[in-house]
Amino acid sequence: MHLDDRLDTPLYQQLFDQLRHRIEEGGQPEGSRLPPIRSMAADLGCARNTVENAYALLAQEGYVKSRPGSGYIVQNVAFVQADADRGALLAEPLIGAKASRARYDFTYGDLEPGTFPAMTWRAITDDILLSVESAGCDAYNDPFGEESLRAAIAWRLSTQRGIDCTPAQIVIQGGTQTSVQNLLALFDPVRDAVAMEDPGYDGVRTVIERSRFPLAPCRVGLGTAAFLDDLETSGARLAYLTPSSQFPTCRVMPTDTREAVLKWAERHDAYLLEDDYCRDFRYRERSLPPLASMDRRGRVIYMGTFSKSLSPALRINYLVLPEPLRDRWREAFASSYSPVPWLNQQVLARFMTDGSWDRHLRRVQAKNRRKYETLTRVLSATMGNDVEMLENGTGLHLLVRVRDGRPQDELVRRAAEADVAVYPTKKYWTDPAKHVSSTVLVGFSSIAEDDIEPGIRALAAAWFG
Structure with missing residues (x-):
């Protein structure tokens, strides 16, 4: 392997790309160990943090796994999917993210903790601060x-x-x-x-x-x-x-x-x-x-x-x-x-x-697609003709209208009693008195995929028994 500091590509990214290629081509088989950080840095003539950042990015992408006392172990790349959220264990929660007030919070706007690509962001930050930039x-x-x-x-x-x-x-x-x-x-x-x-x-x-x-x-x-x-x-x-x-x-x-x-x-x-x-x-x-x-x-x-x-x-x-x-x-x-x-x-x-943006966006898009499909499927299965879903297959929320005409304040209150948070929509009208009754906002940007089905089932029980 060779790193070229004359290129615009950061050194850690060059090393990441070469190691990823080697793993995908079978040159670094499953179960093998990557060279220790110190020796890899010495062989390449680069700083240790360059190797650390490349290894951390490989771990975030799912190509290797860090094991205490054993270093970085190559994983089975057949299971590395573009949409896999491999970085969730390494990524830090979003700064300022507020704790959910309900067990199942269908809020709109916040992202699911672990979405932010913290390791990649940190590596790029370090590289910029230590460069002429x-x-x-x-x-x-x-x-x-x-x-x-x-x-x-x-x-x-x-x-x-x-x-x-x-x-x-x-x-x-x-x-x-x-x-x-x-x-x-x-x-x-x-x-x-x-x-x-x-x-x-x-x-x-x-x-x-x-x-x-x-x-x-x-x-x-x-x-x-x-x-x-x-x-x-x-x-x-x-x-x-x-x-x-x-x-x-x-x-x-x-x-x-x-x-x-x-x-x-x-x-x-x-x-x-x-x-x-x-x-x-x-x-x-x-x-x-x-x-x-x-x-x-x-x-x-x-x-x-x-x-x-x-x-x-x-x-x-x-x-x-x-x-x-x-x-x-x-x-x-x-x-x-x-x-x-x-x-x-x-x-x-x-x-x-x-290339970081494209990889990150593919993962987030795939995750939100799964959430959207789960949410619409479970809403239909649990509430059927009792509700109408207002959505267009876009974005990070949909509206749910209950056909029996109950006011949205009652729907929100009953949901909260079941430890489920859904949200009123009246504030979006210039005159709140003209809002569409019996309609609440259900978001899926923040809730974990595994929580969607039990959350909607709890909501169905709260609304319809």
């Missing part, structure tokens, strides 16, 4: 964010989502609410109203109201005509939309409606803020193209996030600004700095370009 921590960073991260995002949007953009259009931000609040600084609360779906994400609605912008709710669920009528009469200069999977109703915006809202934006000199929060998770048919990929007039502001696939605690998302807004943003925030720390941006950029 660490000079970046001695200076204020670009207000738009690190060039390396913006380039990685732009490449993926262009090649995987059909969005024609450049790194210069991307702004790294510290979460959805921060993004919306900063974006509103480019508009005038005296003249410009903001439209958003009703029901819709309450976090965004709160930011709009606190910024003292007139809010124009656009009805979702009463047909496309009602939504478009509300939008047409809103007087809005900005509209917040979740077309890939409307939150919280899980409706997908049809192609003709997408075309209509694009024409509305052009006709009224307005902009569309497309929150594509769940695009990484689809379990059935292929998704419709993003609004931003259909936009030919520079009317769509695309917003993506890493909270659902990597970590909500990192607080990293991004905006893709049309060129006129990019120039206004640069002027408005000329004296500001990126809200996301330099190191987190650099580590994420490396994570996205060295």
Whole structure:
């Protein structure tokens, strides 16, 4: 084996790739031991932490297992699956994750403990801090964010989502609410109203109201005509939309409606803020193209996030600004700095370009697909015609409507008495009194796969006896 420090690939990644290849090709048979870390480092002329990081990554991927007193033992690679969560024993829980208040917590938003690829993240962090790249921590960073991260995002949007953009259009931000609040600084609360779906994400609605912008709710669920009528009469200069999977109703915006809202934006000199929060998770048919990929007039502001696939605690998302807004943003925030720390941006950029992101995303997608399939299967088996599932095979939650008309507060209370947490939806309506009764939100991003079936059976017993 040979490590080349002239390459852009980190040394630990080079060693990991070579050892993985050797194991997969049978050159390092099952049950054999990897060389001790000290001797491997001496043979390769590298630091011990380079070998430690490579071995830890092999263990996280399931190629080897660490045994006290025996070192790293090669495993049976026939059982190494792309979707296996081999890193769960090594990964640390997400920082700030709150303890579940119920035995079976069907919350939405948090990720399952162990999802974050802690060992890989640590290895990349160490490598950056010990390299020439660490000079970046001695200076204020670009207000738009690190060039390396913006380039990685732009490449993926262009090649995987059909969005024609450049790194210069991307702004790294510290979460959805921060993004919306900063974006509103480019508009005038005296003249410009903001439209958003009703029901819709309450976090965004709160930011709009606190910024003292007139809010124009656009009805979702009463047909496309009602939504478009509300939008047409809103007087809005900005509209917040979740077309890939409307939150919280899980409706997908049809192609003709997408075309209509694009024409509305052009006709009224307005902009569309497309929150594509769940695009990484689809379990059935292929998704419709993003609004931003259909936009030919520079009317769509695309917003993506890493909270659902990597970590909500990192607080990293991004905006893709049309060129006129990019120039206004640069002027408005000329004296500001990126809200996301330099190191987190650099580590994420490396994570996205060295193959780590693809491996991690495949695992998380496969795990959430299994959860979705288990949840929908058990709901159907245990509650049958007593409930209706509102979902579209996308995202990390669905809605469950009980057909007997009981109020959602009663449903939530009875679930809690059975040590099951499901969640009310009324807060997503501009006027909570208009919420759809008998409907609760059931998420599956945080709950363990093995807990889904007993949790739903406990919920069925609580609701129907």
